[in-house]
Amino acid sequence: MKNTMGNGILVYCEFEGGQPRKTAYELLGKAAQLGLGPVSALVVGGGDTSSLAAWGAAQVFVVDHPVLGSYSTGAYTKAISAGIAASGAAYVIAAASAGGRDALPRVAARNGHGLVVECTDLRNEGGQLVGRRPVYAGKALVDARTSSAVGLFTVRPNSFVLAQPPAAAGAVVSVDAGLSGADVDVKVVQTLAPASKSVDLTEADRIVSGGRSLKSKEAYDSVVRPLAAALGATAGASRAAVDAGYAGHSEQVGQTGKVVSPSLYIALGISGAIQHLAGMRTSRVIVAVNKDPEAPIFQYATYGIVGDLFEVAPALQAELARLK
Numbered sequence: 001m002k003n004t005m006g007n008g009i010l011v012y013c014e015f016e017g018g019q020p021r022k023t024a025y026e027l028l029g030k031a032a033q034l035g036l037g038p039v040s041a042l043v044v045g046g047g048d049t050s051s052l053a054a055w056g057a058a059q060v061f062v063v064d065h066p067v068l069g070s071y072s073t074g075a076y077t078k079a080i081s082a083g084i085a086a087s088g089a090a091y092v093i094a095a096a097s098a099g100g101r102d103a104l105p106r107v108a109a110r111n112g113h114g115l116v117v118e119c120t121d122l123r124n125e126g127g128q129l130v131g132r133r134p135v136y137a138g139k140a141l142v143d144a145r146t147s148s149a150v151g152l153f154t155v156r157p158n159s160f161v162l163a164q165p166p167a168a169a170g171a172v173v174s175v176d177a178g179l180s181g182a183d184v185d186v187k188v189v190q191t192l193a194p195a196s197k198s199v200d201l202t203e204a205d206r207i208v209s210g211g212r213s214l215k216s217k218e219a220y221d222s223v224v225r226p227l228a229a230a231l232g233a234t235a236g237a238s239r240a241a242v243d244a245g246y247a248g249h250s251e252q253v254g255q256t257g258k259v260v261s262p263s264l265y266i267a268l269g270i271s272g273a274i275q276h277l278a279g280m281r282t283s284r285v286i287v288a289v290n291k292d293p294e295a296p297i298f299q300y301a302t303y304g305i306v307g308d309l310f311e312v313a314p315a316l317q318a319e320l321a322r323l324k
């Protein structure tokens with residue numbers, strides 16, 4: 001049983017380009033529904049916090065310092081730890097993003113907080129926060145809770161539909177984490193913009209992925225990317241397609257690639273190997289296009305189309321164009 005000393009939920013809101021990421025709103029909306037006390041926001045490194053009150057944040061704890069300009073594990077761990085202590089929250093929820101996955105385990109270890117990672121759902125059970133998370137490459141789901149005074153939970157992006165709660169006061173509280181240059185353990189030498197302007201795979205609401213069956217980079221570029229663009233989706237790929245050079249490493253979905261949970265995942269000519277499924281089976285709607293009616297992916301697909309992707313994908317694209 002959790003030895004709760006704090007009160008309410010603190011949402012660690014990540015920012016990009018000075019604005020909250022979509023995951024911040026997803027988590028604030030969900031936190032308000034949980035009924036576990038007041039919801040506050042934690043912002044590390046500053047940015048435009050004005051929208052957080054409209055999304056139900058009673059207080060906005062801001063830890064800002066010049067060393068927080070770029071992500072570094074040491075400085076962010078210290079800043080998040082200070083924000084949690086200042087908030088007095090019983091629970092902290094954060095996105096299972098690159099930053100959340102890196103910092104939260106360290107925050108937990110440093111402060112003795114319990115941690116539940118990679119949740120795809122959260123619920124209030126008798127006043128305790130319970131996180132549901134996939135295990136064994138998504139073959140089973142477990143419910144996990146913490147027994148420490150403060151419980152940390154990371155949640156996969158797109159796990160919750162955006163639902164704006166009633167606005168709250170949003171009083172800004174500045175937190176001094178005692179940061180200095182000594183807390184920065186890495187030096188950022190260069191920041192490279194992603195080649196594609198589309199939403200990052202892990203946060204994308206729609207994904208169109210292609211597999212080995214594309215047979216060439218030219219085919220991937222002329223079939224997968226245009227369909228993704230027509231749907232406002234991000235392009236992804238199986239490892240076989242990435243290894244063959246059809247798509248970039250950052251586009252790989254799966255156990256050794258990115259774990260995604262979009263509203264819509266379209267798999268074009270992907271067999272559905274367990275390592276690929278591990279990265280996408282929590283997608284809300286899965287559409288599989290495969291020539292082989294026995295392909296394993298059909299066992300997980302919401303909609304299955306037995307057919308040649310080189311015919312089905314252009315037909316889908318033409319239909320989308322007709323509907324616009």
Ligand SMILES: Cc1cc2nc3c(=O)[nH]c(=O)nc-3n(C[C@H](O)[C@H](O)[C@H](O)COP(=O)(O)OP(=O)(O)OC[C@H]3O[C@@H](n4cnc5c(N)ncnc54)[C@H](O)[C@@H]3O)c2cc1C
Nearest residue numbers: 211212213238239240254255256257269270271276291309
């Ligand atoms: C340790 C480890 C980690 C791995 N990590 C990952 C990972 O992160 N991500 C990942 O994806 N894989 C990963 N793999 C590889 C994985 O096991 C599979 O080999 C890979 O996912 C297969 O990719 P694929 O489905 O594109 O190719 P295939 O398995 O070759 O499947 C191609 C499919 O396309 C269909 N097809 C062929 N032509 C057409 C057509 N014209 N139209 C429609 N359908 C067609 C076929 O029927 C077949 O089902 C990993 C493997 C290991 C051992």
